[in-house]
Amino acid sequence: MINFIGEYKAKVDDKGRLVFPAAFKAICGESLAKGFVVKKTLFANCLEMYTYESWEKESEAVRSRLNFFNRDDERFWRAYTSSRTLVVPDEKLGRISIPKELLESVGIEKEAVFCGRDFKIEIWAKDSLDATNLSDDDYVALAEKTLG
Amino acid sequence: MINFIGEYKAKVDDKGRLVFPAAFKAICGESLAKGFVVKKTLFANCLEMYTYESWEKESEAVRSRLNFFNRDDERFWRAYTSSRTLVVPDEKLGRISIPKELLESVGIEKEAVFCGRDFKIEIWAKDSLDATNLSDDDYVALAEKTLG
DNA sequence: AAATTTTTGTAAAAAAGTGTAAAAAATTGC
DNA sequence: GCAATTTTTTACACTTTTTTACAAAAATTT
Secondary structure, three states, X not given: OOOEEXXXXXXXXXXXXXXXXXXXXXXXXXXXXXXXXXXXXOOOOOEEEEEHHHHHHHHHHHHOOOOOOOHXXXXXXXXXXXXXXXXXXXXXXXXXXXXXXXXXXXXXXXXXXXXXXXXXXXXXXXXXXXXXXXXXXXXXXXXXXXXX | OOOEOOEEEEEXXXXXXXXXXXXXXXXXXXXXXXXXXXXXXXXXXXXXXXXXXXXXXXXXXXHOOOOOOOHHHHHHHHHHOOOEEEEOOOXXXXXXXXXXXXXXXXXXXXXXXXXXXXXXXEEEEHHHHHHHOOOHHHHHHHHHHHHO
């Protein structure tokens, strides 16, 4: 099981590519060649990135909870599988090319940040990320509410 | 189970590295090569450091209690996994390299102190630590209030 | 089919990170 | 207490990663 830990900045080049951080690359092993699924995060203004393998596992778990003879389930599945892309880091530099619609949807222009979240990686516009951090008090309150 | 005991000073070199104390290194065994997770402490102005193994155990326990289709759970996980880094002491000297954002966030510039806290290690800016120590009277009063 | 746009690939410069060596300081053993 | 060992500090060399710039190939449009 791969755990992504740490935050790494990256610049978007003139063709919309960004280098996947070397530290993450190093722990991926063979998963690297299978690529990653990138999609918009559900609640936050960022993208999320799964190894192909972990995406497969997660999406199967979701699918197993749905009934495709149910209208809403069918609509949910359509939305859930929308606006995704499969990316594979290139050989020499480890760059990934994310469609500009996805980058634009979360406000990524020049500076992006890869954030390790254990089982997934989030990709943020640097400015949005800075604005998103919780205060200590908010975090404690949230922890209490969530786990308390 | 590893218990870290004692306090050790360390200087930050020009590349932001500091040597992990030999006394701690000695009791880590194979855990050393797997590295440590360093993150900002919740209530105090210092960093905390867990063996990778103990971090993994803890974070999996937390994750297992979350539902990522719940908005607050999703926010909590983001905060919980923020401002972390994975460090591995280097072969020859046992130095660890902590991102300057983390060092700066707790005011570490030149002199740091590693403080053993049994299950974890705290890393303080020397000046902050001196200023933080409780007086004997305050400690006694707090003990009475907490456990008495 | 030619020209343009888009995508993908290569190369070199800059920046960041990692490793080596030796001097200084601290610790340990005698 | 002094010598020997280990650890820590300092300084610098080297490697890797990232950035920038540009070239080749593929796809699309005119």
